[in-house]
Amino acid sequence: MTTILVTGATGRVGRHVVQGLLEAGTTVRALVRDPAALPSGIEFVQGDIYDEPTVERAAAGMDAAFLLWPSFSAAGAQPVVAALTEQVPRVVYLSSMGVRDDLPPAANGVWGEIEDLLIGSDWTFLRPGGFAANTLNWADDVRRGDVVRVSSPEAGRSLIHERDIAAVAVLALLDDKHIGQKYTLTGPETLTQTEQIAILSKALGKPIQIEELTPTQARQQMLDQGADPLLAESSVTYWASLVDNPEPVTTTIPALLHRRALTYSEWAEEHADKFRN
Template sequence: MRALVRNPDTADLPSGVEVVRGDLSVPDTLNEGLEGVEAVFLVWPALPISFAPAVLGVLKQHAPRIVYLSSMGIREGLAQQADPINDFHANIERLIEQSGLAWTFLRVSGFATNTLGWAQQIRSDGVVRWPYGTAARSLIHEQDIATVAVRVLTSDRHNGAKYVLTGPQALTQVEQVHAISQAIGRPLRYEEISPEIVRQQMLTQMPPAMVDGMLNAWAGFVTEPEPVSRTVEEIMGRPAHTYSEWAIDHASAFRV
């Protein structure tokens, strides 16, 4: 297995992974790392879509297949998606489909790891201050994304598939905090706050369109929970990991 990173000296990857230098914003740097590669797992960073055609052109010279980490929020048949995040992924998918590469799209639900954003609050005083406590999400354990990706990368049986990957159940954000509480053996509390307060905090790190897209999605999950699929189980032959299992696996991040 080979990982392409901007700075191999700071890459924190398991032993046995070959680390090579490359930068998607400079497509010519990708050639050496792609020598001998048969399939590529692509996670598109916060780069303009305008870089994608050149990157895909380089990939096509070396690897015949690509597995792209996409979003389950994409709706088929739309010229433009309802929010900037899903529109971004839909445009990348479209370029991949047009590239001539064999492809598989992993359209995932919310990452369970994103709730590590609550860790500092939990360690500080045991209170998660966040909006939309009743928003229900089918968050997915990163291990499930990884195991499905490996299965798909190592077989051409999945070419042309658009797999929706989620956790096995939808939990509200209040229930997620309770699961963390159970994992660390410490009482925690969820305190509902105004979306506008969180918006101002998020604007220090992300552009307004992305922030508003995320907040609108969370608001929508209050009345319409994030869907649950069984695709992980169908591909791997075992159930997807629950959020409670994820919380146990990451309990050290939430402990004082």
């Protein structure tokens, strides 16, 4: 029986990867800090992905692994990835649409650097665009009142449901035909942040206004929420770029899953309670 290691197993994508693998009859081992958040019956190794011996122990005997590197820096990643790939030849890595193959790894940020570390293993790179789940960052504003504060309201994103990312990850982990593939994953449409908030407003049955933040205000807001300074700077710059150059829509999800990609409206309906008091 196939045995697969899942890192980030309790996160937004990882928990759906775990569920998909279980439904496929696969034996799953999770590397987690808090095993209490796992579904019952899951084998686990408790520890931190930044710890090389822990990763080596978790990867022992596994046929494949789903890798999520949780930092916005690749510092310390080389020995950890080496420990993983010495034990597991097959790795599906959650990367980013922002990676460009015509640029050197360092110019592609942490995602490009991790991809480069995986060269030599049997890899598959999942490169999603904006996560629908990232709009949960608006939940505090929505619960407190009727105003959402955003930078670049007309930035266009092809938001993808985390369940779609996980479904592709499960396919790639279970079928060797996906080895060596780089899949750019998006939702079915490009929506501005203004349009996203209107959809969320409809799902909640509550009017929501928009207050535009300056780049300086947006960076500070993210820092106040505990964001890494590098993430805050890069995010604000990226949002501004999406006003004139919105994220594209790809057909990878329907091509691989043989169904349409899930919409942001569906995501908003599913997660509406997280925006309510």
